[in-house]
Amino acid sequence: MKGLPEDYLHYPHRRRGMDHEIYPYRALPAAKPVSWPNGARVALCIAVHMGHFPMDMPLKPFIAPGGMERPYPSYWDYTLRDYGNRIGVYRLMKSLAARSLPATALLSAVLARRYPALMDDLAGAQWEIACAGLDMGRLHHSGVALEEERATVQEAASLLRARFGAAVRGWHSPAHSESSHTLRLVAEAGFSFTTGWANDDMPYVMTTDAGRLICMPLSQDLSDQRMLHQQHLATEDFTNSILTAHETLDREAQETGSGRILVVPVTPWLMGVPHRIRAFNAMLDGIMARGNVWPASMGQIADLWRAQNPG
Amino acid sequence: MLSEPGHYDYMPWRRRPRITWPNGARIAFWVAPNIEHYELDPPPNARRMPWTRPQPDVLGYSWRDYGNRVGLWRMADVMARHGVRGSVSLNVAVCDHYPEIIERCCELDWELFSHGTYNTRYFYGMNEDQQRAVIRENRETIKRASGQELDGWLTPAISNDETTQHLLAEEGIKYTLDMLHDDQPTPIKVRSGHLISIPYSLEINDVPLLAMRNTPPERFAAICKAQFDQLYEEGAESGTVMCMPLHPFLIGQPHRIKALDDVLRHVVRHDKVWLATGREIAAWYTEHHLAEAQSWIAAGTP
Numbered sequence: 039m040k041g042l043p044e045d046y047l048h049y050p051h052r053r054r055g056m057d058h059e060i061y062p063y064r065a066l067p068a069a070k071p072v073s074w075p076n077g078a079r080v081a082l083c084i085a086v087h088m089g090h091f092p093m094d095m096p097l098k099p100f101i102a103p104g105g106m107e108r109p110y111p112s113y114w115d116y117t118l119r120d121y122g123n124r125i126g127v128y129r130l131m132k133s134l135a136a137r138s139l140p141a142t143a144l145l146s147a148v149l150a151r152r153y154p155a156l157m158d159d160l161a162g163a164q165w166e167i168a169c170a171g172l173d174m175g176r177l178h179h180s181g182v183a184l185e186e187e188r189a190t191v192q193e194a195a196s197l198l199r200a201r202f203g204a205a206v207r208g209w210h211s212p213a214h215s216e217s218s219h220t221l222r223l224v225a226e227a228g229f230s231f232t233t234g235w236a237n238d239d240m241p242y243v244m245t246t247d248a249g250r251l252i253c254m255p256l257s258q259d260l261s262d263q264r265m266l267h268q269q270h271l272a273t274e275d276f277t278n279s280i281l282t283a284h285e286t287l288d289r290e291a292q293e294t295g296s297g298r299i300l301v302v303p304v305t306p307w308l309m310g311v312p313h314r315i316r317a318f319n320a321m322l323d324g325i326m327a328r329g330n331v332w333p334a335s336m337g338q339i340a341d342l343w344r345a346q347n348p349g
Numbered sequence: 350m351l352s353e354p355g356h357y358d359y360m361p362w363r364r365r366p367r368i369t370w371p372n373g374a375r376i377a378f379w380v381a382p383n384i385e386h387y388e389l390d391p392p393p394n395a396r397r398m399p400w401t402r403p404q405p406d407v408l409g410y411s412w413r414d415y416g417n418r419v420g421l422w423r424m425a426d427v428m429a430r431h432g433v434r435g436s437v438s439l440n441v442a443v444c445d446h447y448p449e450i451i452e453r454c455c456e457l458d459w460e461l462f463s464h465g466t467y468n469t470r471y472f473y474g475m476n477e478d479q480q481r482a483v484i485r486e487n488r489e490t491i492k493r494a495s496g497q498e499l500d501g502w503l504t505p506a507i508s509n510d511e512t513t514q515h516l517l518a519e520e521g522i523k524y525t526l527d528m529l530h531d532d533q534p535t536p537i538k539v540r541s542g543h544l545i546s547i548p549y550s551l552e553i554n555d556v557p558l559l560a561m562r563n564t565p566p567e568r569f570a571a572i573c574k575a576q577f578d579q580l581y582e583e584g585a586e587s588g589t590v591m592c593m594p595l596h597p598f599l600i601g602q603p604h605r606i607k608a609l610d611d612v613l614r615h616v617v618r619h620d621k622v623w624l625a626t627g628r629e630i631a632a633w634y635t636e637h638h639l640a641e642a643q644s645w646i647a648a649g650t651p
Binding site: 047054067216238275286 | 479
């Protein structure tokens with residue numbers, strides 16, 4: 039009997055550690071303990087997914103969640119996402135400012151060109167700006183030629199740095215999409231941390247041919263985009279899950295003596311709508327009421343982690 | 350193509366010979382953590398693509414990777430706290446990639462059974478020699494890594510082919526989990542050798558519940574407890590089995606681990622529960638109940 043090609047039973051990467059060279063295996067209990075300012079147990083990072091979704095975005099090889107899921111021209115999808123950058127994000131800014139909480143915007147770079155007024159307001163709010171690629175239609179995958187992908191990364195970095203300068207140090211690939219070159223191109227463009235790999239609760243170091251990157255935790259599973267948009271769950275299912283995650287991480291920090299990180303990924307067109315903003319506020323108040331929280335930007339957390347994890 | 354698996358006879362839920370578990374337990378409760386490795390760049394299979402996005406599917410890969418880096422460690426602690434051992438549905442290459450994980454499983458006295466080599470290497474389309482080679486290699490690797498015998502089997506991604514169950518029996522596997530036809534162990538018909546099925550579950554399983562049916566954590570716990578309560582009640586008549594298959598990349602997340610804690614607390618506070626492993630359930634059933642079940646079937650399930 040014919041069966042599968044012989045090499046289907048060959049495993050060239052079967053060995054100790056990972057099946058790639060990007061980072062070594064490290065179990066969470068083996069992570070070096072870290073300390074946060076003032077003995078805080080949990081670092082709180084609000085990560086705001088500020089995407090721009092072009093109405094003519096390509097639908098292949100896959101559609102970014104929140105992309106044009108209906109036939110062209112989808113005013114439904116386009117305008118609802120755009121709402122986030124007009125209205126929703128301002129609600130989030132107000133909620134966070136009222137609580138003196140920082141945030142990190144994972145920003146489609148074209149927004150710097152499209153909405154300079156919004157950029158001024160983000161700067162005014164002192165949000166950290168991280169680059170989430172050019173826009174949500176420009177995905178990174180193996181079908182993109184290397185030079186084309188390099189140009190995309192460079193253009194995105196330039197657009198944001200022209201407005202915000204060298205403070206733009208973080209990269210998040212749109213929809214967590216990457217080719218096998220993306221990390222190298224991101225390091226080459228001078229970024230120091232990335233958030234694409236949803237495989238840890240703590241930072242770790244990635245190695246590329248163009249230097250190192252710190253991989254910062256950013257959940258996709260526990261995000262408003264996944265839970266509210268893709269899974270159609272209720273607002274409270276998301277906010278309660280965040281509170282439960284905080285409870286777990288806070289307890290682990292006490293038990294292990296190592297700081298933990300709670301990243302709250304929120305999306306202005308989802309969490310910034312009127313019927314959800316009070317639940318968002320209540321969630322933030324619930325986290326802060328527990329105490330021992332260090333509210334920080336992703337870059338601040340990366341820096342402090344790096345200072346305690348040299349080498 | 351076959352019109353049915355052909356591995357078991359019809360056995361109505363009524364009139365079955367009574368199953369009894371050790372110490373008068375009504376229910377055998379077992380937890381099956383699926384400790385898996387999904388390759389970043391696996392070869393294609395004609396019947397199923399390993400990833401939904403073009404490779405490398407960084408989102409899909411890193412999500413699974415979370416289980417081995419973080420989730421497994423967290424769920425193992427919770428299980429240990431409740432005195433619940435795991436029966437690991439193991440992608441056997443994990444023995445090579447992450448020996449730390451195998452060490453932790455052995456320290457907790459968990460059983461290791463095979464879930465194939467990688468979850469990205471399907472049995473779809475393999476010929477018999479190829480399937481046999483995987484089973485044999487898995488047996489040797491588990492023995493080398495843990496000293497354990499290989500008794501149980503769940504085909505990776507339940508990608509079994511038509512002949513897989515026959516080969517399992519011929520290679521000395523004692524129990525299979527590829528079939529979902531029952532709440533009790535049952536005899537499995539194979540061309541030679543012996544094989545039984547013990548209940549696994551795709552109802553009480555975090556992949557279908559959490560990732561496919563979008564169940565929030567509290568609801569997940571409620572569903573698991575409802576399953577347990579009913580099987581515990583029915584177990585007064587004849588012993589039942591409840592399997593709780595879990596995936597560390599899902600249940601081991603900080604917002605969900607509390608749900609597992611909640612379910613296990615509920616289970617262990619009942620006194621007529623046998624906290625078993627797959628191997629123990631299979632051995633008990635084979636020794637005490639298999640022959641009786643076979644005679645009952647041969648007599649036309651009177």
